[in-house]
Amino acid sequence: MLKVWGRRSSFNLQKVLWLVGELELAHEHIPAGGSFGRLDEPDFRALNPHGRVPVIDDGGLAVWESHAILRYLAARYGRGRFWSDDPAERAPVDGWMDWSQTALQPAFLTGVFWGWYRTPEPQRDRAAVSRSLARCAELFDRLDRQLAGRPFLLGGALSLADVTAGTHLYRYFELEIERPSLPNVEAWYRRLQERPAYREHVMLPFGELRGQLAY
Numbered sequence: 001m002l003k004v005w006g007r008r009s010s011f012n013l014q015k016v017l018w019l020v021g022e023l024e025l026a027h028e029h030i031p032a033g034g035s036f037g038r039l040d041e042p043d044f045r046a047l048n049p050h051g052r053v054p055v056i057d058d059g060g061l062a063v064w065e066s067h068a069i070l071r072y073l074a075a076r077y078g079r080g081r082f083w084s085d086d087p088a089e090r091a092p093v094d095g096w097m098d099w100s101q102t103a104l105q106p107a108f109l110t111g112v113f114w115g116w117y118r119t120p121e122p123q124r125d126r127a128a129v130s131r132s133l134a135r136c137a138e139l140f141d142r143l144d145r146q147l148a149g150r151p152f153l154l155g156g157a158l159s160l161a162d163v164t165a166g167t168h169l170y171r172y173f174e175l176e177i178e179r180p181s182l183p184n185v186e187a188w189y190r191r192l193q194e195r196p197a198y199r200e201h202v203m204l205p206f207g208e209l210r211g212q213l214a215y
Contacts, residue, residue, distance in 0.1 A: 009204065014204070016069050017197075018197050033052075047062040101164065104139050114213075116175075137180045
């Protein structure tokens with residue numbers, strides 16, 4: 001059985017478990033990281049020498065780094081739905097996946113979620129948070145324009161592009177922050193909320209993380 005290591009409040013684990021849910025894969029979730037520890041145990045380091053989650057163990061094959069895991073699961077279990085053998089069809093998916101990880105995630109998850117929500121109030125760099133909020137407004141506006149006239153980022157079907165970008169939406173819309181008007185993103189978010197796997201693995205309370213830099 002597929003084993004998935006990580007804590008459910010981990011943003012990167014949520015991406016993986018969302019896809020696992022969409023693929024309806026039987027799996028065992030093993031809590032690790034944060035208050036669960038285990039990351040320095042020899043057995044875990046044998047799976048990921050970097051000592052980070054998420055990690056999967058699929059019949060003895062260990063895969064680490066969230067986007068590597070997503071691509072592996074899609075290629076092995078989601079052909080025709082989440083994976084194509086045609087490089088031209090994969091290219092836009094890869095582009096949005098990498099954009100989500102290198103642009104959107106640093107701006108929102110690091111700059112806003114960590115910089116504001118997870119940082120104790122006396123330690124917050126308000127100027128840096130304001131810059132990150134402005135950057136997020138730009139990036140979410142790009143998503144809004146991309147979604148104009150289409151239900152998902154690349155057309156009529158959910159793809160890995162939606163998984164990597166869409167995992168941000170629950171926290172983005174739950175935080176008490178200023179947000180621009182994003183009608184297409186908001187409609188997209190409503191569609192994602194209709195998916196059982198999204199509700200189960202992404203829409204999870206995150207109050208335990210408030211003011212917890214070292215969690």
